[in-house]
Amino acid sequence: APPALDKGPDMVPATLSNVAAMREAALRDDVAMDIIEGLTTEVGPRPAATAKEAEARTWAAAKLKALGFSNVRIETYMMPAWVRGEEEASIVAPFPQKLIVAALGNSGSTGKKGLEAEIVYFPTVADLQAAPDGSLKGKIAFVSNQMMPTQDGSSYGAYGMARFVGPNMAAKKGAAAIVIKSIGTDRHRMPHTGVTRFEEGVQPIPAAALSGPDADQIERMVKRGKPITMKLLLTPQFNGKQESGNVIAEVPGSDPSAGIIMVAGHLDSWDLGTGAIDDAAGVAIVSAAAKRIMDAGTPRRTIRVLLAGAEEVGSYGGNAYFEAHKSELHVLTSESDFGADRIWRVDFAFPESAKAVADRIATALIPLGIGKGEHPASGGADNALFVKAGVATVDLQQDGTRYFDLHHTADDTFDKVDPQQVRQNVAAWTAMLAVAANAPESLSAK
Amino acid sequence: APPALDKGPDMVPATLSNVAAMREAALRDDVAMDIIEGLTTEVGPRPAATAKEAEARTWAAAKLKALGFSNVRIETYMMPAWVRGEEEASIVAPFPQKLIVAALGNSGSTGKKGLEAEIVYFPTVADLQAAPDGSLKGKIAFVSNQMMPTQDGSSYGAYGMARFVGPNMAAKKGAAAIVIKSIGTDRHRMPHTGVTRFEEGVQPIPAAALSGPDADQIERMVKRGKPITMKLLLTPQFNGKQESGNVIAEVPGSDPSAGIIMVAGHLDSWDLGTGAIDDAAGVAIVSAAAKRIMDAGTPRRTIRVLLAGAEEVGSYGGNAYFEAHKSELHVLTSESDFGADRIWRVDFAFPESAKAVADRIATALIPLGIGKGEHPASGGADNALFVKAGVATVDLQQDGTRYFDLHHTADDTFDKVDPQQVRQNVAAWTAMLAVAANAPESLSAK
Ligand SMILES: [Zn+2]
Ligand SMILES: [Zn+2]
Ligand SMILES: [Zn+2]
Ligand SMILES: [Zn+2]
Numbered sequence: 001a002p003p004a005l006d007k008g009p010d011m012v013p014a015t016l017s018n019v020a021a022m023r024e025a026a027l028r029d030d031v032a033m034d035i036i037e038g039l040t041t042e043v044g045p046r047p048a049a050t051a052k053e054a055e056a057r058t059w060a061a062a063k064l065k066a067l068g069f070s071n072v073r074i075e076t077y078m079m080p081a082w083v084r085g086e087e088e089a090s091i092v093a094p095f096p097q098k099l100i101v102a103a104l105g106n107s108g109s110t111g112k113k114g115l116e117a118e119i120v121y122f123p124t125v126a127d128l129q130a131a132p133d134g135s136l137k138g139k140i141a142f143v144s145n146q147m148m149p150t151q152d153g154s155s156y157g158a159y160g161m162a163r164f165v166g167p168n169m170a171a172k173k174g175a176a177a178i179v180i181k182s183i184g185t186d187r188h189r190m191p192h193t194g195v196t197r198f199e200e201g202v203q204p205i206p207a208a209a210l211s212g213p214d215a216d217q218i219e220r221m222v223k224r225g226k227p228i229t230m231k232l233l234l235t236p237q238f239n240g241k242q243e244s245g246n247v248i249a250e251v252p253g254s255d256p257s258a259g260i261i262m263v264a265g266h267l268d269s270w271d272l273g274t275g276a277i278d279d280a281a282g283v284a285i286v287s288a289a290a291k292r293i294m295d296a297g298t299p300r301r302t303i304r305v306l307l308a309g310a311e312e313v314g315s316y317g318g319n320a321y322f323e324a325h326k327s328e329l330h331v332l333t334s335e336s337d338f339g340a341d342r343i344w345r346v347d348f349a350f351p352e353s354a355k356a357v358a359d360r361i362a363t364a365l366i367p368l369g370i371g372k373g374e375h376p377a378s379g380g381a382d383n384a385l386f387v388k389a390g391v392a393t394v395d396l397q398q399d400g401t402r403y404f405d406l407h408h409t410a411d412d413t414f415d416k417v418d419p420q421q422v423r424q425n426v427a428a429w430t431a432m433l434a435v436a437a438n439a440p441e442s443l444s445a446k
Numbered sequence: 447a448p449p450a451l452d453k454g455p456d457m458v459p460a461t462l463s464n465v466a467a468m469r470e471a472a473l474r475d476d477v478a479m480d481i482i483e484g485l486t487t488e489v490g491p492r493p494a495a496t497a498k499e500a501e502a503r504t505w506a507a508a509k510l511k512a513l514g515f516s517n518v519r520i521e522t523y524m525m526p527a528w529v530r531g532e533e534e535a536s537i538v539a540p541f542p543q544k545l546i547v548a549a550l551g552n553s554g555s556t557g558k559k560g561l562e563a564e565i566v567y568f569p570t571v572a573d574l575q576a577a578p579d580g581s582l583k584g585k586i587a588f589v590s591n592q593m594m595p596t597q598d599g600s601s602y603g604a605y606g607m608a609r610f611v612g613p614n615m616a617a618k619k620g621a622a623a624i625v626i627k628s629i630g631t632d633r634h635r636m637p638h639t640g641v642t643r644f645e646e647g648v649q650p651i652p653a654a655a656l657s658g659p660d661a662d663q664i665e666r667m668v669k670r671g672k673p674i675t676m677k678l679l680l681t682p683q684f685n686g687k688q689e690s691g692n693v694i695a696e697v698p699g700s701d702p703s704a705g706i707i708m709v710a711g712h713l714d715s716w717d718l719g720t721g722a723i724d725d726a727a728g729v730a731i732v733s734a735a736a737k738r739i740m741d742a743g744t745p746r747r748t749i750r751v752l753l754a755g756a757e758e759v760g761s762y763g764g765n766a767y768f769e770a771h772k773s774e775l776h777v778l779t780s781e782s783d784f785g786a787d788r789i790w791r792v793d794f795a796f797p798e799s800a801k802a803v804a805d806r807i808a809t810a811l812i813p814l815g816i817g818k819g820e821h822p823a824s825g826g827a828d829n830a831l832f833v834k835a836g837v838a839t840v841d842l843q844q845d846g847t848r849y850f851d852l853h854h855t856a857d858d859t860f861d862k863v864d865p866q867q868v869r870q871n872v873a874a875w876t877a878m879l880a881v882a883a884n885a886p887e888s889l890s891a892k
Binding site for chain 2: 037042044100189190213216220221224273274409414415
C-alpha cells in the first residue's frame, strides 16, 4: 500500500528559514572532503587494534582540535586483535590456475604449508546448512551465493549470511576450511573481506572470500562435473589483547539539562583499502556537520562527535563508549556508516512527544531529495546500545546501490568518493542537527 | 573535412544476398562464446613460453579439429622467457602503507631483499626524458601520466610510452627502479602489466605498474612536499630460451592460385587474468567466422586461421609464422586483438585493383553499424610482417572505450565478455570473409 499522506507539520517559520540557509551553505562544504582526503592519504588503512588505528586517532584528534571542537580526547580500551597473514589460493585440478582470495576477519590459519582438499559446492547457505554432519570432513566448503545491489542495502543481510555464519556452520560440520563468493555486487577480481564469527568452543577454520569472477570460474568448473581440488594458504594470527580507542569531540550546548546529541562514524577500516567510503566518509560527514552547527553559534544541546574504533570487528569502540558514558543524558544518537553516496530517505525512532521535531527535520530535508520512510529507524553499529536502551535515533539513509561494489575491498579508496554527494550528506546532517539541537521540545520519552 | 561520398560499389546481387544471410545467421553464433568460455576456464592464464601456453595449444588444436577444420597443426619455436616473481611495494615514509603493483614484462629484479629508495616524480615521460643524466642515481623514477578512454584506442600509443620506453630511459639515467601509473582507464586497484623493452646493453632495472588509485595516492603525497620513500620487491626471472608455438588450421579453398587469406588472434595471455578479452575473444571470433565459411561450402580461397603464440612479449608467434610461410601466396591477412566489444569501423589497405572487393565488404557491414573509415588499415601485431611486405589487410576496428579498463589486468576474465557484441564481431568477420574468400577479382597488387 502507498504511504498515507501525513498532514503537514506545525511550521516554525523563523527556525526553518535559518535551517534552510545552513543547509544551502553546507552544499558548498569542503571540510568533509578534506577530512576524507587527509585520513585516507596520510594514514591510509587502519585496522582495529593496530598501530595504524592508533595513528588514525592521533590524526583525527589533531584535526578536530584544529577545526575548533571542544573537549577533544582519546579514550582507549583493550580488545582481541586479529591480523591478516599471507593468503594464496589456486585450483590444483582439473584446471590448474591461481585464484584471488582474502581471509575473513577471525579466520583460522592453514599453517605455513597450506592445505589441499576437494571442494564441496553449495549454491546457498541453506544448502550448506542442509549438509549432513560430518559430510564435510577434510573438505573445503564453497558457498557461492551472489548478492545483487539494493538501494537500502537489504541484500547484505540476506546474502551476507554466507560470511556471517557460513564459516561457523562449516566448522561444526567438520570442514577443513571454507571459501565463499565475496559478499559484493561488483564483477572485479577484488575479494571482499569482513568479519565472521565462530561460536564459543568452535575452533576457527580457515575462511576466505574469493572475488566474484573467481567464484564464477569455480562454478563453471563445477558444471563440468569433475572433482575440484583447491590449495589454500591463509596465515592470519590472533594477537591477544591490544589497545584500540575512540576519539571524542564536542560542541558544548547552552542547556546541559537538554541532553547530548551523539553523532558517530568509525575510524577503523579494513586493511585492504584505505577505508574511504567505510568509513572515512562517515567520520567526515558527522564532523563537518557538527562544525557547521558550532560555527553558527552555541546550540541548545551539546553535540558530541564519536569517532569510534574497532567497528569492523565487533563494535568494540561503540560499546566501550556506551559503557563509559551511558550515565550521561543522551537524547539522540545517530551514525553515518554506509558510504559517501547521497542520502535518499530519512527514518526516525523518536518518542511521540518529539514527533513535531521529526516532522521539522523531514521538512528540512525535502529540498535535498530526501523523503521520509515508512518504518522506524534502527540506528547503526556504533549507537546500537543507545537505541536498545530506548534513546531516540534518526537514520539518514545513504544510497547503497554501489556501496557493495567497493565495501571491504582494496578498491575502497579516495577516488571513489563523489564530492557533490558528500556535500549533500553534510547538508542533510547539518539540517537534522540544526533542528534537533535547537528544538525546544524534549527529545527523550522520559 | 567530411569524407567524400563514394559512388556506390558495383553491386553483385547474388553474392550480397548470400553474404547477408550468412551475416544474419552469425548474429546467433554460439561457437565464439563457447571457445572463450572454454579457453579461459579450462586453461585460464597462458603466459608466453610457459607450460600453460603449451596447454592452450593442445586445447586449441583439439577444439579446431572438433570444429571440422583441416590441416590443424602446432608449429613450435624457441624464444626468451620471462616469468613473474614476488611483487610487493609500500610507502615507507612519510605515510606508511601498502601499494598494489605488478612487474612489467622484462622487468629486472630487486633481489629477494627488495630495495628502498626515494621516488622522483615525473608527471609525463617528457619530464623523465628531460631529467639530467645521472640525476636518478639510486632513486625510483615515478611516471604518472593518466590515459583516458578513446574509441579507437589511440590514447594507448600516446600514454603507453611510459611503459614502452620509460623503463629504458630511467635505466639509462641511472635509476635504481621505475614505477609507472598503470596504462589503463579504470579506477580499480588493478595494476596493468605489459611488456617493456630495454635496449641492447642496458641492464634491465626493476619496473612495475602501480594501479591507478595507488598512483593517485602517491601524487597526493607528492603535493604535500615531503620526500617519499618507497620499498619495492620484484623478483621476476629470465628463464633462458623456452618453447612457444602457433596453432594453425585451414578451410581449404577450391582455387589454390587465388591465394591464402590468413586471419589471426593470439593464444597467449598475460598471467594476471585469464585473457578473455586479450585475446581469447580474437581467437574465438576468427575461428567462429572461418567455421561459418567452411560450413557454407568450399570457398574459392583457402582461409587459414593462425592462433599465434607469444604476441604479448614481442609477436614471436606472428613473426615465426611469417618466416615459415612467407613463400606461400598470402593475399589478405587480418587480426582480431582489441577485445570483445562491437566493431564500429572498417579500414582497408587493398590494392587499387581490389577496390570493388573492399566496397562490397563495406556494404555488407553497413547493417551491423560499421562505417568505412577514412584512413588505410595498418594491421596488427600478428600480421605486421605481411602488411610490411605489401599484402592486403583489413581492420575490423573494435570499440576500445572500455578495453583499457581491463587490458593486462587480473580483471580480464570471462564475465567481462558481452555475448551480443561478440556475435556482432563474428557476423562482421563472416561477412568480410564471405566476400573476400569468394571474390573473383585478384586481391594482390602483383
Ligand atoms: Zn563501516
Ligand atoms: Zn565495514
Ligand atoms: Zn592482445
Ligand atoms: Zn595484450
